[in-house]
Amino acid sequence: MARGRSSLNSGGKQKEELPKAKITRQTLSNISRLLSYLRPYRWKFIFAMLFLFLSSLVGLAFPSFIGALIDAAQGKSTGKFLPGSIQGIGILALAVLFSQAFISFFRILWFVQVAERSLADIRRDTYFKLITLPMNFFSNRRVGELNSRISADLSQIQDTLTTTLAEIIRQLVLLVGGIAFLAIISIKLTLSLLAVLPVLVVIAVFFGRFIRKISREAQDKLAESNTIVEETLQGIANVKAFVNESFEATRYGKNIGDVASIAIKGAKYRGIFASFIVFGMFGAIVSVVAYGCLLVSHHELTVGELFKFALYAAFVGSAMGSFPEMYANVQRAVGASERVLEILAEQSEKISIIESNNDIKQLIEGDLSFNNVNFHYPSRPEIEVLKGVSFEAKAGQRVAIVGPSGSGKSTTAALILQFYHPQSGTIFFDGKPADEYSLTDIRNQVAIVPQDVLLFGGTIRENIAYGRLKATEEEILAAAKRANAHQFVTSFPEGYDTVVGERGVKLSGGQRQRIAIARALLKNPSILILDEATSSLDSESERLVQEALEELMKNRTSVIIAHRLSTIREADKIIVLEKGAVIESGNHEELLGNEKGLYRYLSQLQFEV
Known part of the structure; x- marks a missing residue:
């Protein structure tokens, strides 16, 4: 029961709970090895980065356009870098907007192309490395853990390359550019904003982390309660046989009570957080805007410049608030890359595989x-x-x-x-x-026919041909006939194109054994290993399989x-x-x-x- 609960919890939180790694010189050195996969696509990556930088810079121009339009509507000067009329400002803004749209399209397209192709290369190399590792490697690890390397870990790296990296650069440009524009508009307002905003952002970030921790606790408890339901219903016969309905109901009730308590605790802190946001953040904005209005009344600012300042302040606040989450994503990506690199650093078996052409050099x-x-x-x-x-x-x-x-x-x-x-x-x-x-x-x-035959989820033809991938149709049919498999295969409506299901679940044990024997016959090995090949079959299946084994063992x-x-x-x-x-x-x-x-x-x- 503990195992089931553990697996369910880990499955439910897999993406969220990827471990973070401290970013040090060593970890950056490690991740640079993965970044080498970007080398074949480096020019597209460089241009995507350039377009990202240009797109972010162009984005900084729009508060200026809006402020200029407001000032132009009031008949005030819009500055020496912009047209003086509303029409001129509007046409220039649309032209800039079109250029940003054009740049953004290629920036997104190239980023995704580079990230997807480089990740496909990493996935291919990681998978190939996995299947060429010695058996001892697999005896010490779980299949789910290895599968998560190719799925969850590489997906985290993919998210970082396609989204987080671009977002970090964009927010950096908006933060630095936004502060610069704020200073140009009004140094007094900028200093008052920077005295309050960073403190509020830091408090909000830490508060947010604390609330997320409580949410994870609630998810854990809910996963435990779901496990109780699942295990109880699966083993309902045992529950009733031992008259433990009351025990299971009490156990589930206690768990659900814990979930409710944690959720209420989370709601309490979310309420405090919402109150802080309303009073702290919006209070700070109102205070700065009020100070700005005071400057407008003293003719130190125009209404357009105040509006422009408010928009740039929103850019800066948003950028500051996004950095902690983006840094956490980078930490997760670094941790994921280290686990992938551990696999890539493992010593493979000394095998020679050339495009599935397994020619024999020494007979x-x-x-x-x-x-x-x-x-x-x-x-x-x-x-x-x-x-x-x-x-x-x-x-x-x-x-x-x-x-x-x-x-x-x-x-x-x-x-x-x-x-x-x-x-x-x-x-x-x-x-x-x-x-x-x-x-x-x-x-x-050397071929082996094991007691528990594993068939792949494809067709019967594909499973027999796994013994020799280049076998002809005639050779596959001949192997099936010698293995006493042809008769039952042709009895299926789809014949050799019948899909066997995951691990061959649609076939009986004797049928799976005969498919495995046909596969071994097609391979035509010099040495054959039969590992308890008939121990779990009924008498009729054993007779058919034994006849097929006699055929398989001839002259080898x-x-x-x-x-x-x-x-x-x-x-x-x-x-x-x-x-x-x-x-x-x-x-x-x-x-x-x-x-x-x-x-x-x-x-x-x-x-x-």
């Missing part, structure tokens, strides 16, 4: 041997999974590996596929150490991992593992002859069952 005939292999998972160095394991499988032989759960059977399969590498000892292919082959060559010539080295000993009686050799060590080896009859052997004991247990 493997099928000889496989383990020589005194010792292995522990890097994340659990204190647990020795394999201890001095040695065995040999000649090309074309069927070698079965049996033993209790946790004895190291599936680990052996992972080592054959080179998902991990032994800490000591050597794995040989055709008498050569595995290190002398590229990972691509080994994995192109097969390593069969099995709990059901009845499926391995015909194996050329059976390796018995216990606690990571080989304790017996031989064929079915030889091992049954060992009265004190583990294989005989397991066989007797299964026979009795």
Whole structure:
């Protein structure tokens, strides 16, 4: 229940709760590595920045136009830089407005183009890096966490590049330019405004943060209450069986009460904040405007200049108020970039992939041997999974590996596929150490049919063709027929174009197994690994899958991992593992002859069952 609540909370607040990073010289150095992705688009980025600067400058001209129009309407001078008539000012203002619209269009278009294309490059490289990282990397991380790197973290960087960066520059221009224009209009009014406005902005920012914190607390509590509802309804049979309706209702009621209390507390502070805004901010504006009116009455300002001053003051106040939030966005982007860079800095597997053209450079005939292999998972160095394991499988032989759960059977399969590498000892292919082959060559010539087959969410044709992407239609059909899959596939209305659903949920276990066997047949490996391939099937499905497996195992080295000993009686050799060590080896009859052997004991247990 705690896990469900945690996941729900994190999902609900994912975007808001991205951690912030302190902006230091080191973090700026790190983020500059990501900014290198802008290099191919640098000229468009430079021109977008130039147009942004020009657009912001042009925006500063409009309060002057409005003030000039008011003064012109009263027959007063509008200044030496503007026309003296209302018509002239209006035409000039429209011309400037048109030029700003033209500049703004290209500024927005180029910013988005640069940001989207550079982010697409980062996403592509991050995804490629992820799928080429060793298995140990994934064993220490959750899929949701890695997915958030490509989604939430890169979206935060994207928002910063497309919006926040441009907004910071624009607000800087408005702040500096606005203060400059304020000083030109009236230094007295400017000093009075700058004495009050920054203090009010700082108080408003801190107050706003405090209120947002209370809002997040309310969201957390509400998420907890939603989790209680979800868990209770999912497990309603258990609730009723244990007569815990009252307990669950009390638990939910307490949680909802906490939500209400926090919300009321937030409303109280929001009320104080609203009162502060009404009295403090608007009071300050009224005071400055009143002082301005006093200057107008003394003929130190015109009405147009006072109006112009009020507009520039709004520009300055808005810019000051926006900086804390923009700085927080930059901090989040820096934190997100550091997490993405952590992935990009990881050491990839040494694979050679060229546009999915997995040509084999070193052929493997099928000889496989383990020589005194010792292995522990890097994340659990204190647990020795394999201890001095040695065995040999000649090309074309069927070698079965049996033993209790946790004895190291599936680990052996992972080592054959080179998902991990032994800490000591050597794995040989055709008498050569595995290190002398590229990972691509080994994995192109080793196939696995697991107990729990994972199909991708596309069509049956696409899933079979995953074994060899360039396979022809005839080769796909031939593989399906040999795997006993063609008959059930053609019974579907859409045949090979049937969509299997996420993880293949629309197919039964036996159908998924036969699709996996067809995929392996299409790959035509030298070495085949069957990892409990029939253990979870009913009798009829097992018969069909077993026939397909017999076809798959013809003329190739097969390593069969099995709990059901009845499926391995015909194996050329059976390796018995216990606690990571080989304790017996031989064929079915030889091992049954060992009265004190583990294989005989397991066989007797299964026979009795």
